[in-house]
Amino acid sequence: MEDYKFLFKVVLIGNAGVGKTCLVRRFTQLQIWDTAGQERFRSITQSYYRSAHALILVYDISSQPTFDCLPDWLREIEQYASCKVLRVLVGNKTDREDRELPTHVGEEFAHRHNMYFIETSAKEADNVEKLFIEIAKELTQLVRSGHFDKDSKVGDLSPQDVSNVTLPPTRETRSEFACCSRWISSSTT
Amino acid sequence: MEAELPTEYDVIVVGTGLVECIVAAASARVGKKVLHIDKNDYYGGQWASFTLRNIEQWVEEHTASHQETKNTEECALEEGEKLAPTSDPRRVYSKVKLSWHAHDEAPTASEESATKDDSGEGSSEETTTPKAETKDEAKEIKTWSQEEMMQLSRKYAEFKCITRVLTWLVNGGDEGSLLVVPCSRSDVFTTSSVSLVEKRLLMKFLEFCHSYDQQPEQLEEYADKPFVDFLKSRKLTDNITHFVTDSIAMVVGDVPCKEGLERMKLFLTSLGRYGTTPFLFSMYGCGELPQAFCRLCAVFEGTYILRRPVSSLIINSGNTCLGLVSEGQRFKCSHLVIDAAYAPQEYAAIGSSPKQPSLSRGIFIIDRSILPNEKEQLTLLRLPAKDGNPQIVTILEVGGGSGVCPKDLYCVHMTCQGYDAEEDLKIAVQRLFGCGATSQPTVLMSLYFNLVDLSACDLVSGAPTNVYLCSGPDTELDYDFAIDQAKNVFTRMFPEEEFLPRAPDPDEIVFDNAGAEPKDGDNFDSNTKMGEKDEATVNPENRTDEEKALAADEVLSSTKEGSS
Numbered sequence: 001m002e003d004y005k006f007l008f009k010v011v012l013i014g015n016a017g018v019g020k021t022c023l024v025r026r027f028t029q030l031q032i033w034d035t036a037g038q039e040r041f042r043s044i045t046q047s048y049y050r051s052a053h054a055l056i057l058v059y060d061i062s063s064q065p066t067f068d069c070l071p072d073w074l075r076e077i078e079q080y081a082s083c084k085v086l087r088v089l090v091g092n093k094t095d096r097e098d099r100e101l102p103t104h105v106g107e108e109f110a111h112r113h114n115m116y117f118i119e120t121s122a123k124e125a126d127n128v129e130k131l132f133i134e135i136a137k138e139l140t141q142l143v144r145s146g147h148f149d150k151d152s153k154v155g156d157l158s159p160q161d162v163s164n165v166t167l168p169p170t171r172e173t174r175s176e177f178a179c180c181s182r183w184i185s186s187s188t189t
Numbered sequence: 190m191e192a193e194l195p196t197e198y199d200v201i202v203v204g205t206g207l208v209e210c211i212v213a214a215a216s217a218r219v220g221k222k223v224l225h226i227d228k229n230d231y232y233g234g235q236w237a238s239f240t241l242r243n244i245e246q247w248v249e250e251h252t253a254s255h256q257e258t259k260n261t262e263e264c265a266l267e268e269g270e271k272l273a274p275t276s277d278p279r280r281v282y283s284k285v286k287l288s289w290h291a292h293d294e295a296p297t298a299s300e301e302s303a304t305k306d307d308s309g310e311g312s313s314e315e316t317t318t319p320k321a322e323t324k325d326e327a328k329e330i331k332t333w334s335q336e337e338m339m340q341l342s343r344k345y346a347e348f349k350c351i352t353r354v355l356t357w358l359v360n361g362g363d364e365g366s367l368l369v370v371p372c373s374r375s376d377v378f379t380t381s382s383v384s385l386v387e388k389r390l391l392m393k394f395l396e397f398c399h400s401y402d403q404q405p406e407q408l409e410e411y412a413d414k415p416f417v418d419f420l421k422s423r424k425l426t427d428n429i430t431h432f433v434t435d436s437i438a439m440v441v442g443d444v445p446c447k448e449g450l451e452r453m454k455l456f457l458t459s460l461g462r463y464g465t466t467p468f469l470f471s472m473y474g475c476g477e478l479p480q481a482f483c484r485l486c487a488v489f490e491g492t493y494i495l496r497r498p499v500s501s502l503i504i505n506s507g508n509t510c511l512g513l514v515s516e517g518q519r520f521k522c523s524h525l526v527i528d529a530a531y532a533p534q535e536y537a538a539i540g541s542s543p544k545q546p547s548l549s550r551g552i553f554i555i556d557r558s559i560l561p562n563e564k565e566q567l568t569l570l571r572l573p574a575k576d577g578n579p580q581i582v583t584i585l586e587v588g589g590g591s592g593v594c595p596k597d598l599y600c601v602h603m604t605c606q607g608y609d610a611e612e613d614l615k616i617a618v619q620r621l622f623g624c625g626a627t628s629q630p631t632v633l634m635s636l637y638f639n640l641v642d643l644s645a646c647d648l649v650s651g652a653p654t655n656v657y658l659c660s661g662p663d664t665e666l667d668y669d670f671a672i673d674q675a676k677n678v679f680t681r682m683f684p685e686e687e688f689l690p691r692a693p694d695p696d697e698i699v700f701d702n703a704g705a706e707p708k709d710g711d712n713f714d715s716n717t718k719m720g721e722k723d724e725a726t727v728n729p730e731n732r733t734d735e736e737k738a739l740a741a742d743e744v745l746s747s748t749k750e751g752s753s
Contacts, residue, residue: 036487041194043493045232045480047345050473050592 008139009033009051010132011081013073014058015066016040019092022122023058027132032056042072049080053148054135056088061106061119062096074113084147086138087115090131095121194492197521198224200682201513203499204278204528206234207668208659210482211675211689212526212682217489219686224520225483225491228278228498231476232483234528235281235640235661238476238593244636248287251279251638264514269506272514275499278530280539281641281661283547284610288635345481347472349591350464355560355570356436357620358382358428365576365620367560370436373460383428391429394420398453408446416449417442435573439666441581468666470567470585473592478668502533502656510656524682529643529658536652539641546645548664549580549610551603551618551637555630558586558599559621565590569666578616580605583666599630606664610637644670657681 011033012020024032033052038044049055057073059066070089077087089110091101103119110117116134120127142148199221202213209225210232217223231237239247264272354372359365371380377392401408411419416438420430434442438452459467471477487493502525503511512521529537539545558566568586572578582605589596601621607613614637623629643660652658657678663670676688 036484037490038484038487038493040492041494041497043495045483047473047477047480048484050477051347 006140006143008053008136010054010056010135011048011052012056012058013039013044013076014056014090015060015063015069018058018060018063018066019122020056020058023056023090023092023120023128023131026122026125026128032132042076044076046080049077052081052085053139053142054086054088055081056090056131056135057115058090058092059101059106060093060096061091061101062093062098064100067101067105067109070109086135086142087113088131088135089113089115089117091117091119092122094119094126095123194224194494194518195222196519198222199522200224200524200526201226201520201522202526203227203275203513204234204531204659205229205232205479205483205495206528206659206661207236207479207482207671208675208678209234209526209528210479210486211672212657212659212678213491214482214485214489215675215679215689216682217486217491218689219683220489221683223486223491224494224522225486226494226497226499226515228496228531230496232495233476233479234278235530236475236479238474241634245287248285248636251282251285264501264503264517264519266503270511271504272501273504273533273535274501275527275531276534276539278528281530281643283639285638286611286636290632290634345484346477348463348469349472349567351466351468351470351567351569351585352464352564353562353566353568354436354466354468355568356432357570357572358431359576367570367621369560370432372437372456373465376465383432387426387429390423390425391432394423394425394429394433395453395457397423398450399457401450401454408450411446414446415443416440416446419446419449435571439571441574466569468569470587470591499531502527504653508653510653524655524657526657526659526678526682529646529648529660530641532652532656532658536656537643537646537648537658538651539643539646546606546642547608548640548642548662549603549605549607549613549637550640551601551610551614551635553601553603553618553622553632553636554594554634555599555601555622555632556597557630558588559601559630567591572617572620578620580607580613582614582617583664584617584621598633604664606642608639610639644674655682 012024013035014020016037016039021034024034033048035044035048038048055077057070057077059070077085089106091103091106106119107117109115116138118127118131118134120131122128200213200216200223202209202216202223202225205225205227213223213225227234229237231239231243266272354370355367356370357365358368368382369376369380371377371383371391374392374395377383377388377395380388383391397404397407408419411422416434417430420433425433430442433453434440434449437456438449439456440449440452456467463469483491483493497515499513499515501514503513503519505511510522510525512519513525514520530539559568559570560566565588566586567588567590568584570584570586572582572584574581582603584604585602586599587593587602588599594600603614603617605613605617618632621629622632640661642663644663646660648658648660659678660670660674679686679688
């Protein structure tokens with residue numbers, strides 16, 4: 001893979017079937033954690049949220065119940081994710097004819113909870129690239145402004161910390177993150 | 190948010206302790222249909238890591254008197270079937286005691302942050318992330334180059350090296366003090382705790398141990414004799430003998446020579462693989478490890494449900510388990526894997542005899558390191574059973590850098606065999622935390638409890654042949670026992686199958702539309718096992734999330750790992 005300057009972990013959450021995985025698959029040059037189906041019975045592992053820099057909360061614009069569950073997901077975020085995590089609300093499936101949630105409803109919710117907002121269609125590849133590019137840009141800026149400093153509980157951005165261990169074995173670790181996660185690797189510098 | 194749940198599985202796993210999770214992952218990995226359930230709202234069972242707030246809740250649940258409520262959930266049974274009620278998993282705990290050590294004087298800065306963390310309210314960064322993770326009943330350390338384990342969990346967990354090994358050395362008649370154990374060549378050179386002559390002796394001895402099996406003639410005489418006798422023959426001083434037996438080999442002196450040497454070699458050959466000691470600690474606590482395996486299982490289509498109690502197992506007249514009953518619903522399976530603590534009393538008679546092996550555990554939050562250093566250290570210390578200390582106590586100290594407590598505070602774990610944690614750990618606590626001397630740390634929180642050591646119980650003979658009981662943590666530092674047990678359970682279930690085969694390499698995964706923009710968001714396949722589903726018959730909208738996640742997980746990992 002090309003060299004990168006920063007590595008970011010981005011996680012996706014939201015009800016089953018809202019299109020999280022489709023979003024990810026639309027953008028395979030990035031590395032993004034998906035829920036692996038553990039959201040179906042609200043049994044996502046805490047470790048899923050560890051060290052995330054950005055968190056994408058997805059609902060289906062044609063399904064009111066997926067929107068109604070957003071507060072539950074927010075509670076889960078509050079409990080397990082870092083307070084510094086970049087939060088993005090995504091209304092997916094804009095290709096659907098049977099929209100139940102007008103854009104402004106999503107916008108207002110996002111605004112109220114201090115989140116970014118975007119509507120996408122993973123099926124039509126609409127706005128998906130924009131979503132991830134914007135996240136990468138925003139995270140890069142946050143890093144430069146010192147938002148993710150050393151003491152924060154989000155992933156360490158400097159790849160020099162040798163006391164962290166990357167597997168498989170090597171002491172001259174190439175990056176401290178590669179072992180475990182889906183990361184956005186941003187080469188935008 | 191609840192989805193519909195199928196009722197038939199190859200394997201149902203009850204409880205999310207490490208052994209259960211490894212078995213679940215291994216089963217899903219070879220294509221078995223797995224349901225994994227736990228009555229708790231957290232992962233890990235006896236291996237879980239908790240925040241301070243969660244641990245208070247846990248303590249409350251485990252100190253309240255719990256009368257054995259027999260599960261009498263109704264379920265339509267067929268002829269010859271009977272129900273075997275599950276047990277209350279709290280039965281393995283006793284003597285749980287949590288204390289907050291507030292002081293009358295004006296609180297110091299560190300006390301403030303600890304109490305804030307407790308309440309979880311506040312505006313400072315530390316308090317808004319109440320991640321002061323303290324671990325429950327845990328194994329702390331990954332040791333001894335356990336390649337197997339590492340390979341399995343490397344994708345989903347992070348590790349830190351233990352940076353130093355300490356020992357408690359009593360010199361002459363003094364009370365003793367903490368010293369850093371020189372365990373590598375460079376340590377031996379730089380240490381000030383042994384004399385120049387001793388350095389040469391120690392160095393020579395370490396070199397010998399590294400390749401002791403190539404010089405069998407040097408050993409013949411000692412083959413069946415105690416390790417200490419052999420050490421004497423090598424003219425090691427008392428000082429060095431202490432380092433070697435208590436901190437490097439971690440044995441008691443009278444073990445056979447061969448075993449002592451084997452442990453020396455394991456330690457020495459494990460050095461330098463990841464750091465300056467042979468030990469690794471899982472970031473955010475050992476509770477991450479079961480979760481890593483659960484993710485692996487989920488990626489291979491295992492189904493996960495927390496907060497789901499199991500009332501009974503269903504047993505037929507031939508004493509075979511047909512499945513279980515949960516919230517009035519019947520689930521069928523060919524194999525049932527269960528945390529021994531949950532298992533029906535007649536399968537594992539816990540608490541029936543007072544002298545069942547038991548672990549004593551102590552967890553402490555302190556305001557400075559037991560041996561401060563300018564850099565934060567991850568410390569391992571083994572207090573031998575001598576000089577007044579009744580039991581071998583294994584002690585681990587971790588700081589904020591490991592994600593288990595706020596910066597500048599430390600979390601200390603103590604483990605030994607015994608039946609009364611507070612009493613058994615008294616000497617260790619006195620030595621390390623003292624009685625308030627200014628140079629010694631102040632204890633902000635202490636938690637004691639005892640846990641039945643299920644690893645020492647017979648978990649096989651009492652259960653039906655297709656019910657597999659899994660133990661909790663044992664006293665050893667490493668996870669060998671848990672891994673071996675998981676492997677054994679898996680092999681008993683599926684003798685023909687490979688235990689956790691290597692995940693496909695990135696270049697083995699081929700996308701049929703590689704490079705091109707996919708036409709349809711779901712039109713994705715790979716040539717690996719996971720891609721073998723008949724895509725043509727699958728309506729993208731109806732694909733399960735597991736299938737999608739599975740595919741995505743592998744794609745994404747391939748982009749990363751391909752670069753290495």
